[in-house]
Amino acid sequence: MICGQGLVKEVKGLACNWGTQSTHPLQPNIVVQLLKDNGFNKVKLFEADPGALKALGNSGIQVMVGIPNDLLAPLASSVQAAINWVQQNVSDYVSKHGVDIRYVAVGNEPFLKTYKDTFLQTTFPALQNIQAALIKAGLAKQVKVTVPLNADVYQTDSGLPSGGNFRPDIHDLMMSIIKFLSDSYSPLTINIYPFLSLNADPNFPKEYAYFNGSAAPVVDGSITYTNVFEANFDTLISALEKNGFPSLSVIVGEVGWPTDGDPSANAENAQRFNQGLINRISQGQGTPKRKTPPDVYLFSLIDEDNKSTQPGNFERHWGVFNYDGSIKYQLV
Incomplete structure (x- = not known):
């Protein structure tokens, strides 16, 4: 059932998310082969799934391992809890199974407005404690901490990227986290979803969601933006510049396009968006404010198929592969 031909064989540095909320998951060793066969050399897990981590051992794939939001409170309240977590979910896999863990993602979009401040008090202390635990384990040089955040943590009053700044309600907290990441030579991780921009706003210019679109460009001073991905990313860079962190490393932790569950969610649109994304990566293309991609x-x-459909029916259909590992559409 696995597609034999490579999906995106030639793209170096292409990374992907491996979610495990399936009723009939593929065997982890098959998924790892799928990653290798299709040019992915970096993967993000949303939790320290033992099967996935063991299968990634000695695979040549770099791993970001996630900590779910429901663990933030216990990790925030106890350094020992963080030490135990790192021992069980990082150190043991690195030393016993040869897993190339590079990042620990503390929480997942914890400052989403829909969470109503649930994780505002626990995310930063959990981040600090995990970093302390990595130092204690002697892993802090090779394994960096990060916090994957939704793009709603920043905004622009002017409607242009140059007006970017962090949300007023979490501005001070974001500054504390960003300074901490900067001091520990760790990246900020941000999730950008042009599909959701299109989905949420009936007046959103559809072509602006794609990389080869024909939408009217957005002119911001001397910079012209032709797609929302670049504009969104540079809104973050403007916010970082404005607050004294112009060179903080940034990772795009999630970006993609679903194939079902919404009028705009189909294989044709997903292929168009993801091919444009992959072309950028393979060409080493950054954004106007960050030339290095x-x-x-x-x-x-x-x-x-086990994900909540509360955000929309599309939530179960983000994969470039079907549940059984068969390919949905060709990418080159």
Whole structure:
């Protein structure tokens, strides 16, 4: 059932998300082979799934391992809890299974407005404690901490990227986290979803969601933006510049396009968007404000039929592969 031909064989540095919320998941060793066969050399897990981590051992694939939001409170309240977590979910896999863990993602979009401040008090202390645990384990040089955040943590009053700044309600907290990441030579991770921009606003110019679109460009001073991905990313860079962190490393933790569950969600649109994204990565293309391209984690590898459909029916259909590992559309 696995597609034999490579999906995106030639692209170096292409990363993806491996979600495991499936009722009939593929065997982890098959998924790892799928990653290798299709040019992915970096992967992000949303939790320290033992099967996935063991299968990634000695694979040549770099791993970002996630900590779910429901663990933030216990990790924030106890350094020992963080030490235990790192021992069980990082150190043991690195030393016993040869897993190339490069990042620990503390939480997942914890400052989403829909969470109503649930994780505002626990995310930063959990981040600090995990970093302390990595230092104690002797892993802090090779394994960096990060916090994957939704792009709603920043905004622009002017409607232009140059007006970017962090949300007023979390501005001070974001500054604390960003300074901490900067001091520990760690990246900020941001999730950008042009599909959701299109989905949320009936007046959104559809072509602006794609990389080869024919939408009217957005002119911001001397810079012209032709797609929302670049404009959104540079809104973040403007916010970082404005607050004294112009060179902080940034990772795009999730970006992609679903194939079902919404009028705009189909294989044709997903192929168009993801091919444009992959072309950028393979050409080493950054954005007007960051010429060096960030690491980009495609969302996602495989459909997940056990995900909540509360955000929309499309939520289960982000994969470039079907549940059984068969390919949905060709990317080159």
